[in-house]
Amino acid sequence: MGAPSPTPGPRAAGSEATRRAILDAAEELLASRGEDGLSIREICVLAGVTPPTIYHHFGDKAALVDRVVDDCFAAFDRAFEGRTPPVDPVERLRFGFDRYVEYGATHAVHYRLMFQRPHGRPTPAGLASYDRLRRMVRAIDDAGRLLAPVEDATAAFWSSVHGVTSLLISGFWTREAPAIALARDAILSQLTRPSAKSKKVKQQKPMQRKTKGERHGGT
Amino acid sequence: MGAPSPTPGPRAAGSEATRRAILDAAEELLASRGEDGLSIREICVLAGVTPPTIYHHFGDKAALVDRVVDDCFAAFDRAFEGRTPPVDPVERLRFGFDRYVEYGATHAVHYRLMFQRPHGRPTPAGLASYDRLRRMVRAIDDAGRLLAPVEDATAAFWSSVHGVTSLLISGFWTREAPAIALARDAILSQLTRPSAKSKKVKQQKPMQRKTKGERHGGT
DNA sequence: GCCGGTCTATATCGCCGATATAGAACCTAT
DNA sequence: ATAGGTTCTATATCGGCGATATAGACCGGC
Incomplete structure (x- = not known):
């Protein structure tokens, strides 16, 4: 071959x-x-x-599905490109969280195939994706703003975004559920410290309230 | 009939x-x-x-599996009984987090069946389990220590523990991975405020750094 | 003793993933 | 150009799956 x-x-x-x-x-x-x-x-x-x-x-069929999953990861990666991410490394991670969730919400079947395989042998493309996440976390560490070892922080962050996405896909949440921002800001504020420059806003309410109108959706 | x-x-x-x-x-x-x-x-x-x-x-087979899942939820509930949980409502939730993860880690196949069903129609037993979680969160709210609406906090907490358990089951983590406590304490410290009595410890470093030598494991 | 409802077995359907076999299309070397 | 080896594709089939049509066994009540 x-x-x-x-x-x-x-x-x-x-x-x-x-x-x-x-x-x-x-x-x-x-x-x-x-x-x-x-x-x-x-x-x-x-x-x-x-x-x-x-x-x-x-x-065999599993190998064919593996190739399909590779294509899915390519599309997944594309969800992070074509948009200019924030320069601040922490904000970039927050941005990545939202892109990740957005992809999962709009590609439920593919997401399940990529991240909820029963026989979970990670695809090379999946490992590459995880490595990209690790680099984003390491950038925070390089800025002296990471409060945990890079490996642990990367894993914890992934578990958070994966948990949110899984529940979103299961239909339990809607895409505007306040719990999403809650979970996202929880892991971020636990893992990182604010930049020295942005001291003026200091310790704004730990939960992010800035977005304008996500207040109408009840349960 | x-x-x-x-x-x-x-x-x-x-x-x-x-x-x-x-x-x-x-x-x-x-x-x-x-x-x-x-x-x-x-x-x-x-x-x-x-x-x-x-x-x-x-x-049909799906209905049979539903009955099996009911039995699984009964065993799942049992994982929370037979042990005396802490009285403090926040610590009780932390305790519940650990019991949940423990069940998932020791019953991977069952957990997948219960919480990662492709055709995710929630079982009544599953809804009952979620309701128990909601009551634990409401107890924190009743103590005046919840920082978000009960529904949102419950959902965010579940997403966190589900994310951790999913990654644990996928074999990505070991059961002692520091990221688990990291994720757990992140969501808890975001959702709750410390009790008035425990003011002495006040605002201990947001992240838990007590473990000594977890710095040797590179990639 | 018969009878209507409940429960179980025999036999079979259509679909699935996978493969043994064989043949067709192509490139290379003579 | 042509023979030989390699690569690619089709026919036909295997065993296993979920599901069911049909029919018989068992039981209580009349």
């Missing part, structure tokens, strides 16, 4: 197109029918291939 | 025994083979019945 032919040629190109068609069909089925609706046979119909083709290219 | 016979009689007793045998077999299979290993046919072999019997008693 993977013997790199000197020239891929039209044959390999067609093969790659088949591979792509299978992945696209899988992602479409995943979005439209959910995880349970993702069957090899339906993928075959949608992609215009037969089962052995899928097994030849991906090995 | 549901016409209550005047006297259940020995027949109904045998039926109830069959029902119990099916549930016991399902729980044993669940514990030994995991969620995926839980098949109607295997349950039949273990319980000594045939598939139509299961469908007669439970309707």
